[in-house]
Amino acid sequence: MYLNRFSAPAALALVLGLTAPLQAGPDLPPLALPDPMPAPAQTVLLPVPETRIDAAIATLDDLGADVLARSGIPGLAIAVVHGGQTVYARGFGQRAVDRPDPVDADTVFLLASLSKSVGATVIASQVSAGRVGWTSLVQSYLPEFDLGDPWVSAHVTVGDLYAHRSGLPDHAGDDLEDLGYDRDTVLSRLGMLPQAPFRAHYAYTNFGLTAAALAVATATGTDWASLSERALYAPLGMASTSSRYDDYRARDNRAASHIRNGDSFVVADLRQPDAQSPAGGVSSSVHDMARWMAMVLAGGGDLIDVEALRPALAPQMTDGLPLTIDARAGTYGYGFGVGVRPSGRVTFSHSGAFALGASTTYLMIPDLDLGIVVLTNALPTGAAEAIAASFADRVELGLDSRDWLAGYAALMAPVSAPVGSLVGVPRPTAPAPAQPDSVYVGRYGNGYFGPAIVTARDGGLRLHLGPQDHGQDLAMEHWDGDTFIVHPFTENQPAGSISRIDFLPDGTGALSVLRIEHLDDLNLGLFEREE
Structure with missing residues (x-):
């Protein structure tokens, strides 16, 4: 094998990508390789004592x-x-x-x-016990689970979701969690999102993986936290987990x-x-x-x-x-x-x-x-x-x-880091004036995000997103003309983030469309006036 031609320092230089081999004394022996050679997966040319x-x-x-x-x-x-x-x-x-x-x-x-790796071993314990498999169909245990395509929904497996290859977009559903929606609501709306080719596209998702874990927990007749404790934490003595x-x-x-x-x-x-x-x-x-x-x-x-x-x-x-x-x-x-x-x-x-x-x-x-x-x-x-x-x-x-x-x-x-197209942008020195508050006040609807409600209170306009009792309630600041800004503060909009809020005209010229920047990553951030 050609590997025998290199001394240990030279081999190390090649492994590290150095431009010149490390210098060695003339009496340095050639690299010693095992005899017989082990399986390729076990062959490493950098011994560690x-x-x-x-x-x-x-x-x-x-x-x-x-x-x-x-x-x-x-x-x-x-x-x-x-x-x-x-x-x-x-x-x-x-x-x-x-x-x-x-x-x-x-x-x-x-x-x-x-948590993803820890949870994967919880699932592996149930595969080991014969209760589920990595190729188990999610709909076998969560029949309501929907990815928007009937064939994909019927064929997506536990493994597909744990490998992030279901076709869901990156971090699918995290924006709904930020707005205060519960897990069931988030999972029920994943099928509204644009999908990439099934099993041919990697996109990291929290709620896709969560659905797979819930399917396994359902198959075992318990909830995920209890299953994790019973199957993994208690047997390993992980008393603080x-x-x-x-x-x-x-x-x-x-x-x-x-x-x-x-x-x-x-x-x-x-x-x-x-x-x-x-x-x-x-x-x-x-x-x-x-x-x-x-x-x-x-x-x-x-x-x-x-x-x-x-x-x-x-x-x-x-x-x-x-x-x-x-x-x-x-x-x-x-x-x-x-x-x-x-x-x-x-x-x-x-x-x-x-x-x-x-x-x-x-x-x-x-x-x-x-x-x-x-x-x-x-x-x-x-x-x-x-x-x-x-x-x-x-x-x-x-x-x-x-x-x-x-x-x-x-x-x-x-x-x-703060996010938003207006982060670091100076305010307009001579902004066009806003119209009366009554022009903007109203309820605007979006199939994925739910309602956006603009109200006039506390001396200005406010924007409410998500569930009525615990969603986001944001003060709106005028920026320029029919554009306002809000400052969301969530896991995906860190401190200092700015979201641009645009009131847009419909075909008649009425301001009946609301665009919310921090909800528009997938071009889903348009809300239409309902009342």
């Missing part, structure tokens, strides 16, 4: 403290599992900026989208969620994710998550048959085109990100983010029987991913290949 893993773990105290200080976030926790054991678990910083309580390894955080938001709020040792206030952080505690609990509603500690990672790395251990878990850990969809023609494509399994490190080692990973105050990640390297989980209590800053990436570098290379926090900070900044 146990001493390097130990050395990488020994750096975590300093790494955690450094990232905490550089990012400015209030708190974080890290755990590492290796060889089936938790070999590191520690907290850094504060649970909340307004209290001195320190974070420790048992502090409970919101997991955000790490729950899929109910009320349980998280009731924990004494709980990390509050934080958002920015200028250059500092303030407690938010605004994100209540029960509506999409299977996709984003789990709360846990790093101690508990280490138990979960050990089970996954053991191929399900004594809890889940490996053949039930293996499809979740296998590439099911590419999650987008490579950035360049010589770059690897990212792949997604059933609730797990499946990747390949520069060394050739397979990884399982996922990040989670709430713009309203949480950022989390885990990274597992099954070839090394090694995993790290990082939980933080602030909006995404790249801190969690930077720690995991630095740790993996130190395990394989003995050094950081780059400044990971700087890189991830830039990548994560848009997640919590």
